[in-house]
Amino acid sequence: xxxxxxxxxxxxxxxxxxxxxxxxxxxxxxxxxxxxxxxxxxxxxxxxxxxxxxxxxxxxxxxxxxxxxxxxxxxxxxxxxxxxxxxxxxxxxxxxxxxxxxxxxxxxxxxxxxxxxxxxxxxxxxxxxxxxxxxxxxxxxxxxxxxxxxxxxxxxxxxxxxxxxxxxxxxxxxxxxxxxxxxxxxxxxxxxxxxxxxxxxxxx
Numbered sequence: 001x002x003x004x005x006x007x008x009x010x011x012x013x014x015x016x017x018x019x020x021x022x023x024x025x026x027x028x029x030x031x032x033x034x035x036x037x038x039x040x041x042x043x044x045x046x047x048x049x050x051x052x053x054x055x056x057x058x059x060x061x062x063x064x065x066x067x068x069x070x071x072x073x074x075x076x077x078x079x080x081x082x083x084x085x086x087x088x089x090x091x092x093x094x095x096x097x098x099x100x101x102x103x104x105x106x107x108x109x110x111x112x113x114x115x116x117x118x119x120x121x122x123x124x125x126x127x128x129x130x131x132x133x134x135x136x137x138x139x140x141x142x143x144x145x146x147x148x149x150x151x152x153x154x155x156x157x158x159x160x161x162x163x164x165x166x167x168x169x170x171x172x173x174x175x176x177x178x179x180x181x182x183x184x185x186x187x188x189x190x191x192x193x194x195x196x197x198x199x200x201x202x203x204x
Contacts, residue, residue, distance in 0.1 A: 001027060001056070002028050002029065002030060002056070002057045003016065003027045003030075003055075003070075004032060004044065004047060004048075004053055004055040004056070004057070005017065005030065005031045005054060006032055006033070006034050006053045009174055009177040010053065011170035011171060012052075013053050013067070015067040015068070015163075015167055016054050016067050016070050018166045018201045018202060018204050019071045019074070019083060019163060019201075020204070021201035022083060022161070022199075023078055023081070023083070025078060032044060034053070035119075039051050039052065040123075048063060048065050052065065056073065068098070068163070071083070072084070083166075084162065085157060085162060090158060094157035094158070094163060094164050097149075097156045097168075098157075098163060098164040100142075100145075101146075101171055102167065102171075104142040105139055105143070105172075105175075106167075106171050108135035108139050108142070109139050109171060109175055109178065112133075112135045112136055112139065112178055112180065113174075113178050114132065115127045115128050115131055115132025116132035136180060139175055140183065143172075143186055143189060144183075146168065146189055147188045148188075150189055150191075150192045152188075154192075156192070161196075165196055168196075169193070169196045169202065172189075172193060
């Protein structure tokens, strides 16, 4: 088994690292340099033809890509502590929160990153900066939605820290890297971020 990783600020491999840390799991890994475009090189394209990190190569040579798919694989092998919710209702609550993070915040943030950041200009041709800028307000609106959802709640999917919190943490931190900070007035979201960031797994 080999986990193909990338250093911060890449949010997707970080999701898996945090998840594994929460589970207390150690997986052999290799780190590719996104800056040096190693994920687009011939060697890695044999692992994942999409040229995206993370990827998990299993002992039989098969490969799992996409961060949440990798986490679900480990969840089936190591169900405790549950990171995708407990029981039918708990699992649904975590899945609902997870989807909202990815769709409501992650999708517009991706467009800001792809179309306004100088780093991505190397691979996104043509960039459409005006379009990218139209997506910043959508990211901020999503932050307000999560601030409301977290008012009076410790964690996004319920009483327990879950994969939804991991994805929100990595998304918000990446938003900060892209230049979209959490507004000062969003107290519930900022308090949640402080709690999530204080967990030892956040430094994984």
